[in-house]
Amino acid sequence: MRIFATAIAVLLFFAFLFTRAPAYLSYSEKPRKADVVILFLGNEYRERKAEALRLIRDGYADYLLVPAYGKLLRAADLGRSTRNGAPLRPPHYPGFYEDTHIEVLEAKKIMDRNGLTSAIFVSSPYHMRRIRLIANRVFTGGGYRTTFVPTRYEKPTNGLWFFSQNNIRKVAGEYGKIAWFFLYRWMK
Numbered sequence: 001m002r003i004f005a006t007a008i009a010v011l012l013f014f015a016f017l018f019t020r021a022p023a024y025l026s027y028s029e030k031p032r033k034a035d036v037v038i039l040f041l042g043n044e045y046r047e048r049k050a051e052a053l054r055l056i057r058d059g060y061a062d063y064l065l066v067p068a069y070g071k072l073l074r075a076a077d078l079g080r081s082t083r084n085g086a087p088l089r090p091p092h093y094p095g096f097y098e099d100t101h102i103e104v105l106e107a108k109k110i111m112d113r114n115g116l117t118s119a120i121f122v123s124s125p126y127h128m129r130r131i132r133l134i135a136n137r138v139f140t141g142g143g144y145r146t147t148f149v150p151t152r153y154e155k156p157t158n159g160l161w162f163f164s165q166n167n168i169r170k171v172a173g174e175y176g177k178i179a180w181f182f183l184y185r186w187m188k
Contacts, residue, residue: 031060032060035061038120051153067107104134117143121147129178
């Protein structure tokens with residue numbers, strides 16, 4: 001009977017963790033003044049871009065950086081498109097690096113080249129924890145200040161998320177990418 005009660009308790013614990021899985025992924029901070037807003041590519045690009053432009057219009061930054069395209073735009077130049085052809089995949093990164101990691105590395109390189117030290121990272125709510133983990137690994141030393149603001153224009157993955165195949169794919173994929181990041185960072 002004791003083993004059965006323990007098994008039920010463990011099962012309930014894991015069921016609770018499963019239902020809360022999206023909550024861990026959705027990391028958010030209040031926006032604060034920075035040099036640049038960094039915009040990440042993805043299926044929800046329009047929603048992410050809307051948040052990035054709103055932050056710039058509200059005076060939080062003077063530049064928009066889209067590292068996947070290698071573009072750094074001044075606030076005054078934002079009428080121009082931030083999409084231009086295919087995203088860059090610089091050849092000097094190991095093939096096993098995930099695209100978001102490359103975007104963070106490219107963002108740091110562009111920021112360093114332009115003397116920028118503070119950034120607001122903008123992406124989807126479920127994407128923010130992984131971006132924060134990667135950015136905390138990349139933006140070390142040099143007095144960098146980072147802030148993480150998910151787009152408000154995309155519905156967060158929560159509640160009964162596990163009844164949607166799309167949400168299951170998002171959450172499982174994100175946890176898989178986090179695990180992959182922790183594995184491959186020792187493969188250098």
